[in-house]
Amino acid sequence: MWTGALTPWGGRGMRWSARWFVIGILAACDTFSGQQPPDGTEDTEASRSGYPVQLTDAAGTRHTFEEAPRRIVSLVPSATEALLAMAEADNLVGRTDYDRMPEIEGLPSVGGGLQPNLEILVSLDLDLVIRFAGESDLATAERLTDLAIPHFAVQPDGIEDVLTIIRDLGLIIGKEDAAAELLGEIGNALEGVSRRVAGLPEPRVAYLLGGDPPWVAGSGTYIDELISAAGGDNVFDDLGPLYASVSVEALLDRGLDLILVSEGLTPPTALGHLPSAELPPSVEIPGPRLGQAATDIARLLHPGAFEDGPG
Amino acid sequence: MSMSSAESPALEATDLTVHYPNVPVPALDSVNMIVPKGAFYAVLGPNGSGKSTLLRALLGMVPHASGRARLSGQPISDWNRRALAREAGVVTQSESVAFPITVRELVAMGRYPHLGALQSERITDRAAITEAMRMCDVGDLAHRSLSTLSGGELQRARVARAFAQEPNILLLDEPTTSLDIRHEMEILELLRTSANGGMTIFLITHHLDLAARFADRLLLLDRGRVAAEGEPREVLLEATLKRVYGWPISISNDPATGVLHVTPLSATSHPSQDRAPTPGETRDQTDASSYKSR
Amino acid sequence: MKPFAWAGLLALAVVLVFMLSLRLGSVDLTTAQVFAALRGQGDVNVRQIVIELRAPRAAMAILVGGGLSLSGAVFQALLRNPLAEPYILGISGGAATGAVLALALGLTASLTWALPAAALAGALLAILLVLGVASSADHRVDVRVLLLAGVVVGAFFTAFMSFVLSISDARTVRSAVLWMMGSLASSDWSTVWMVTLYSLPAAIALMALARPLNLLAIGEETAGYLGTNVERVKRIAYVLASLLTAAGVAATGVIGFVGLIVPHGVRLSVGADYRVLLPLSFLAGAVFLTLADIVARTVLSPTEVPIGVVTAFVGVPLFLLLLRRSVGARSGSEIES
Numbered sequence A: 001m002w003t004g005a006l007t008p009w010g011g012r013g014m015r016w017s018a019r020w021f022v023i024g025i026l027a028a029c030d031t032f033s034g035q036q037p038p039d040g041t042e043d044t045e046a047s048r049s050g051y052p053v054q055l056t057d058a059a060g061t062r063h064t065f066e067e068a069p070r071r072i073v074s075l076v077p078s079a080t081e082a083l084l085a086m087a088e089a090d091n092l093v094g095r096t097d098y099d100r101m102p103e104i105e106g107l108p109s110v111g112g113g114l115q116p117n118l119e120i121l122v123s124l125d126l127d128l129v130i131r132f133a134g135e136s137d138l139a140t141a142e143r144l145t146d147l148a149i150p151h152f153a154v155q156p157d158g159i160e161d162v163l164t165i166i167r168d169l170g171l172i173i174g175k176e177d178a179a180a181e182l183l184g185e186i187g188n189a190l191e192g193v194s195r196r197v198a199g200l201p202e203p204r205v206a207y208l209l210g211g212d213p214p215w216v217a218g219s220g221t222y223i224d225e226l227i228s229a230a231g232g233d234n235v236f237d238d239l240g241p242l243y244a245s246v247s248v249e250a251l252l253d254r255g256l257d258l259i260l261v262s263e264g265l266t267p268p269t270a271l272g273h274l275p276s277a278e279l280p281p282s283v284e285i286p287g288p289r290l291g292q293a294a295t296d297i298a299r300l301l302h303p304g305a306f307e308d309g310p311g
Numbered sequence B: 001m002s003m004s005s006a007e008s009p010a011l012e013a014t015d016l017t018v019h020y021p022n023v024p025v026p027a028l029d030s031v032n033m034i035v036p037k038g039a040f041y042a043v044l045g046p047n048g049s050g051k052s053t054l055l056r057a058l059l060g061m062v063p064h065a066s067g068r069a070r071l072s073g074q075p076i077s078d079w080n081r082r083a084l085a086r087e088a089g090v091v092t093q094s095e096s097v098a099f100p101i102t103v104r105e106l107v108a109m110g111r112y113p114h115l116g117a118l119q120s121e122r123i124t125d126r127a128a129i130t131e132a133m134r135m136c137d138v139g140d141l142a143h144r145s146l147s148t149l150s151g152g153e154l155q156r157a158r159v160a161r162a163f164a165q166e167p168n169i170l171l172l173d174e175p176t177t178s179l180d181i182r183h184e185m186e187i188l189e190l191l192r193t194s195a196n197g198g199m200t201i202f203l204i205t206h207h208l209d210l211a212a213r214f215a216d217r218l219l220l221l222d223r224g225r226v227a228a229e230g231e232p233r234e235v236l237l238e239a240t241l242k243r244v245y246g247w248p249i250s251i252s253n254d255p256a257t258g259v260l261h262v263t264p265l266s267a268t269s270h271p272s273q274d275r276a277p278t279p280g281e282t283r284d285q286t287d288a289s290s291y292k293s294r
Numbered sequence C: 001m002k003p004f005a006w007a008g009l010l011a012l013a014v015v016l017v018f019m020l021s022l023r024l025g026s027v028d029l030t031t032a033q034v035f036a037a038l039r040g041q042g043d044v045n046v047r048q049i050v051i052e053l054r055a056p057r058a059a060m061a062i063l064v065g066g067g068l069s070l071s072g073a074v075f076q077a078l079l080r081n082p083l084a085e086p087y088i089l090g091i092s093g094g095a096a097t098g099a100v101l102a103l104a105l106g107l108t109a110s111l112t113w114a115l116p117a118a119a120l121a122g123a124l125l126a127i128l129l130v131l132g133v134a135s136s137a138d139h140r141v142d143v144r145v146l147l148l149a150g151v152v153v154g155a156f157f158t159a160f161m162s163f164v165l166s167i168s169d170a171r172t173v174r175s176a177v178l179w180m181m182g183s184l185a186s187s188d189w190s191t192v193w194m195v196t197l198y199s200l201p202a203a204i205a206l207m208a209l210a211r212p213l214n215l216l217a218i219g220e221e222t223a224g225y226l227g228t229n230v231e232r233v234k235r236i237a238y239v240l241a242s243l244l245t246a247a248g249v250a251a252t253g254v255i256g257f258v259g260l261i262v263p264h265g266v267r268l269s270v271g272a273d274y275r276v277l278l279p280l281s282f283l284a285g286a287v288f289l290t291l292a293d294i295v296a297r298t299v300l301s302p303t304e305v306p307i308g309v310v311t312a313f314v315g316v317p318l319f320l321l322l323l324r325r326s327v328g329a330r331s332g333s334e335i336e337s
Helices: A016-033 A075-084 A118-123 A133-144 A159-172 A176-197 A223-227 A249-253 A292-302 B051-058 B081-087 B103-114 B123-135 B151-164 B179-198 B208-214 B240-246 C004-025 C031-038 C044-077 C093-102 C114-134 C144-165 C170-181 C189-207 C210-218 C221-226 C229-254 C258-270 C274-298 C305-329
Strands: A055-056 A062-065 A070-076 A092-094 A128-132 A149-155 A205-210 A216-217 A243-245 A258-262 A276-279 B011-018 B028-034 B040-044 B065-069 B088-091 B169-173 B199-204 B217-222 B225-230 B249-252 B258-263
Touching: A016 C170, A055 B151, A055 B217, A070 A075, A070 B051, A075 A092, A075 A128, A075 A176, A075 B169, A075 B225, A075 C004, A118 A133, A128 A133, A133 A149, A149 A159, A159 A176, A159 A223, A176 A223, A176 A292, A216 B217, A223 A292, A243 C004, A258 A292, A258 C044, A258 C210, A276 A292, A276 B011, B011 B051, B028 B051, B028 B225, B040 B051, B040 B179, B040 B208, B051 B169, B051 B199, B081 B088, B081 B103, B088 B151, B088 C221, B103 B123, B103 C210, B123 B151, B151 B169, B151 B179, B169 B179, B179 B199, B208 B258, B217 B240, B225 B240, B240 B249, C004 C031, C004 C044, C004 C258, C004 C274, C031 C044, C031 C114, C044 C210, C044 C258, C044 C274, C093 C114, C093 C170, C093 C229, C114 C144, C114 C229, C144 C170, C170 C305, C189 C229, C189 C274, C210 C221, C210 C274, C221 C229, C258 C274, C258 C305, C274 C305
Parallel strands: A070 A092, A070 A128, A128 A149, A205 A258, A258 A276, B040 B199, B040 B217, B088 B169, B169 B199
Antiparallel strands: A055 A062, A205 A216, A216 A243, B011 B028, B011 B065, B217 B225, B249 B258
């Protein structure tokens, strides 16, 4: 068991977000630990013993799945990645313009994730659409309902959300094992990170997205949670909105130890004297690679803790 | 329909005063006048004497008016706009048309007061339009766009529109300023003929000579006040005109036709007249008097 | 060509373009499939596409394209300005602000109709504000003040909306920007019926104002002398044309150029008599927007180009062409003094 990992770290105590995701992982694994698939059955339907599956989605709608969906389109990148990670590529019959993964690049595109092309969705004869649960998409949801296309809402904003998505989708597609395995991997990676950075002082960092004056990520964003998980201190966690532009002076004023920038970006010249590091795009999109993302960031924040090789 | 009887005058003003806010001098000051039915009534006066204001006040278009104005025996405020438009036609000094329309479309607007919102032109309307265009010699221009017309052609088209209304009273504010001699005479003779046929003509003009020749009655305004009213030979007196216009004018009577001729004299024969007016100068009958332009 | 001939031609064009709109789209359909779907037969997916997706969209394009053109023509007469168009009096600014607020406050999460209702509310607020500013104490409307007030109120709303966007998250901003560029994508039959309910009475009432609008173009004083109750006409024309515009904007976002270009094009072809201009503007606008929508959803399929972009790209060159031909035709006449 991993209770040994729940040690206070840094001078500030464990951040609530860090605590939650560890608990989330434990909960996710617990969900699956009680289910024993029957041995030696030829009937594949019986081996997917979870059905009928009853779930409430991120928009509060209750769903009942009688069987595994065979024709799926995911409008949400995190969910798409999760499905691919659970080897569900065969059942995906469409993609969004933003999905460039090799496994599904050949599939027809349904346009953008926020306002998908309804005609193409109808023509694909879908069993399931995974959609955003956000405000702007209620109209899309209503139209999907009107067109009798089943849809499941997910919230892909933070680490907790990613874990929920993996767990829920795993149940829906009848691949609890794969989901558990994925969650286990993530849990291991996060646990490894937390072990290595425990007790180390948290470097003061900020994540810049570009623009002039530069946009930074505040608290409640995915990258903010990753930074906490990696043992860092986001100096802009007191920002009101999720992202906001701040002046270069404010950046200097906060006393940064390290600047994190998105790929391809250079920090403002006034901050040139500070060390900076580029982060790959995967840190902006919540997804199943969060374990790797947290590890990568932790490696940047605490290089000394990783000298003995990957955790 | 109006409630005019055969006796009530076409136009009547009683103590008509127009006092614009923030302007010390009234535009019209206690004007009293009566235009008998079927008369050719001309209104004269220098620039800024209130002629156009009088026309607009008689038609109820001036919000700052006090006193009484009546049209065909009924107070102007009691008139319904459409009924008024069927009774009286108006040609203003100028118009600016926002979009290019044809002459025929412009003249056809004279029939609008006679047509319901969804009603199309009837044969009687088309006849009135064609006849009005013929009378004002714009028939050949029917399908020309207004933007291609000369100033005079446009003026004639607007007079045609007023005639197309088939009104009992026609009020015109300097309708011949851009017209050449032939067209000016044609319009005036048209007005005279119409008056002979019973139409009341209320004409504002600065052509003293033509007013003397064509009008039955004259009104002479001076700085918002009535300077003189009556038949041409009562109003067109040399002393009166010199006082009002600030220029010496000679009146002569053609013995053969009885027509009055109004001739302004030249400045060189009266050296005291070429001093420029200064503001606040007293109005003295013998000096060159100033005239204030609005 | 005589006006009746134009009307017949345009009405036919509306029908043709409607059918074309059913046939063309992201998914290839044959004409046979379309007719089968209309008869209630054939593949259920095809029927869904034709009847639930393409048909209401085409109907909305007709309503909104016609409504915007009609109100554009009316505003041009009211303001005596050939550059007037439906959004010049702040309606688009008010509607966009309402929509952005609804998105930013998360209202659209709980209520599907929150977005159009907020847009309508914003538009109505702008309409009332502008009318209030432009009405004097004795309820007379000065159209020059109307124009100025509209521009200023619109600018204020735009600034406020920019502020709200600047503190909103990325998804809200993207949704707002897409909405503001206009889209017929969310058209379903219930929205179509609602827009019809608001628009058609207003459109018919405006067409009945054709003669008074002709007179307004001559000048308010002359209009009065020819029997028009000028203040009442101005007021009614302003309110009806604004409501017509607001209904369109609430349903489809801000679709530009239609209200400016179509009335001009019609005026250049058949003249400025509003008895002809108004109905023909409606028909021409319906045809124009339906065609634009076809282009918007097929040219970069599966992505949709915002329809406001298409109306600009297509409408502006078309209009310039029309303008050149009319200037050429007029160069022969001279002006004497």
